[in-house]
Amino acid sequence: MSDFVTRTAEMRELVMNAFVKAFPDEEFAVREVPVNDIVIAVPAGSLAPAVRILVDELGIWHLSTITADDTGDHIHMLYHFWHGSGVTLETQLPLTGSSIETLTGQIPGAAFYEREIFEMFGVVFEGNADLTPLLLPDDWTGPPPMLKSSNGQTESKA
């Protein structure tokens, strides 16, 4: 408990220093999101290596969940971690035919989150052998239900 970072600014410094050292050629956009999270944009190909830095080097092993969000232009993936304060890695994937490396090799706890995103959004997690339906019925033949295109929805803007 004593080594848990307790403030957003400390978390930001800790993670960004490690990322800048590990990926010297890349620029990472960081922003703060309420309630107490920082969100770091990572290219899709660098996501699994970035998670390795978090888990192996910084000891940030708790993956709260993986969120997928159809913004109308792309699928916005967010990987939420917690270590006394929240740190989220975000990346963008194309709306259809997208795939990203699985985290289940490093974090077995990601299994259910990846299964749900596969069935709801159609994102393939490479290396995850068990992408069977989690919540949808076995005989589901329709398109991934959370994709806006599957429901005739469009992303409305105010």
Added chain:
Amino acid sequence: MTKIKVPIGPQHPLLKEPLAFQLTLEGERVVESVMRLGYVHRGMERLCQERTYVQNIYLLERVCGICSHVHATTYCRAVEALMGVEVPQRGVNLRALLCELERVHSHLLWLGVIARNIGFDTIFMYAWRDREMVLDIMEDLSGGRVSHAVNTLGGVRIDLTDEHRNAILAQLDILDVQIQLLLGVVEHEQTLHARTRGVGRLTLEQIHRYCVVGPVARASGLDIDLRRDAPEPPYDRLEFNVPIHTDGDVWARTLVRVQEAVESVSLCRQILHSLPEGQTTVKVPRRVPAGEAISRMEAPRGEVIYYVRSNGTDKPARVKVRTPTLTSLVTLPEQLQDVQMADVSVVLSGVDLCIACADR
């Protein structure tokens, strides 16, 4: 030896909610288990996109019956953060009061369920009798025993008179004595020990790998509790212990939950004694500005996390919910490995299943 397949569920006397297991047994020993969720999947996240922010409070309360208030509160916190609104302290305290009462309710309910599942009907009766006391308090406060609908955007819609507050304090005194009795049973009763000690053991390393939260993690030695680690008012000024045990078996989880119930009763008392004066709610802007918010709270089963994205319209663009039961469910195949058939009921009850939460 021939292998026998035993199905448990989707409907089964053990299970309060539908969940399907296919166990493969060799003799009395479980060699493989396959789990299927989704029987209570209602598509809540999709439904949230079709309802206004206020309508979603009532929808998200129904993700789960037992932790309804904490779901609504976590969602409201996320939306209030997007709007830049600060709930008055009296409202914050009343929300926390219900959160803690809900925690007591959940743990007492669970104690009854696991006692029933191991055949200890006496404790089932006692725990559910005491649970009635908590439900009566919550009904007097909010009008509902299980679904409270107390939250609005900007605060709560209930308030307490001094008389009402003293009545609740008197009830809490009685409840405290009853829960201490139940704690004594859990600590000393030999039949409970015989059924639950050494069963369903999870090591701290497994907890880390599966990112488990809540009492299951605390029973294996993980020292986390969002109320203490990310102290939001009123928890920043309240005193409470977080019970941690290292055995990692179902008995440790039982101890953690009943001790947490004791702590929650103490927290309720502290909140009631130090309830700040003032408004319980504040006016909020008409539209939620575009943006994202991530809100986490400590539900009875662990960390619940909400991600809310607004695109400036009157309906949210995305509401993502991850409930704590999902983190325990992912460990079940490992927990069930090499377990005796007679212990399957103990293992399944030990993780405090809330399938409605997991399925949404």
